[in-house]
Amino acid sequence: MASNMExxxxxxxGEPPRKKLRLTKEQSRLLEESFRQNxxxxxxxxxxxxxxxKLRPRQVEVWxxxxxxxxKLKQTEMECEYLKRWFGSLTEQNRRLQREVEELxxxxxxxPTVISPHSCEPLPASTLSMCPRCERVTSTADKPPSAxxxxxxxxxxxxxxxxxxxx
DNA sequence: ATTAATGGATAACTTACGTCA
DNA sequence: ATTGACGTAAGTTATCCATTA
Numbered sequence: 481m482a483s484n485m486e487x488x489x490x491x492x493x494g495e496p497p498r499k500k501l502r503l504t505k506e507q508s509r510l511l512e513e514s515f516r517q518n519x520x521x522x523x524x525x526x527x528x529x530x531x532x533x534k535l536r537p538r539q540v541e542v543w544x545x546x547x548x549x550x551x552k553l554k555q556t557e558m559e560c561e562y563l564k565r566w567f568g569s570l571t572e573q574n575r576r577l578q579r580e581v582e583e584l585x586x587x588x589x590x591x592p593t594v595i596s597p598h599s600c601e602p603l604p605a606s607t608l609s610m611c612p613r614c615e616r617v618t619s620t621a622d623k624p625p626s627a628x629x630x631x632x633x634x635x636x637x638x639x640x641x642x643x644x645x646x647x
Numbered sequence: 648a649t650t651a652a653t654g655g656a657t658a659a660c661t662t663a664c665g666t667c668a
Numbered sequence: 669a670t671t672g673a674c675g676t677a678a679g680t681t682a683t684c685c686a687t688t689a
């Protein structure tokens with residue numbers, strides 16, 4: 481360590497070396513107690529607290545400044561932890577929902593042949609094409625509600641299961 | 648057991664900005 | 669509208685002390 485080499489002397493720039501005060505237990509206790517009551521001090525409170533603690537008012541002032549800063553830092557750290565946990569739970573929820581979507585998509589695609597909504601005849605899947613707008617292969621409006629229907633109920637009306645003009 | 652290096656806590660300082668008379 | 673005094677927040681520096689290799 482490079483400290484204490486010029487105790488009681490002046491450093492090269494003519495300034496006396498900065499000395500750090502160590503507060504006693506009792507001083508800390510009183511300051512903390514006072515901080516609990518009020519996070520800021522008016523000049524009168526500062527003066528009387530300084531007298532009580534046998535410190536300079538400036539030292540009391542600095543202590544309160546630093547104490548407010550520590551308090552805020554702690555609060556910020558706690559909020560950060562909370563947000564991290566929240567993010568984690570949202571990520572997990574998102575994973576579950578993605579899995580569910582995959583399962584529902586698998587059910588919806590079903591077997592390789594489908595029934596034509598027009599002729600009620602089975603059609604080979606290879607003759608069908610995907611509508612780029614609604615991403616549906618064919619109309620299933622005449623089928624009973626399924627899990628897939630439940631999902632699509634959440635889709636905006638323009639993407640309803642009724643065949644659009646483009647389909 | 649001793650010692651130098653290191654990191655955390657915090658007192659003290661500096662700067663920028665807002666408020667008010 | 670301008671100005672100077674004052675208080676505070678934010679950022680930085682310096683010091684002390686405990687831990688560790």
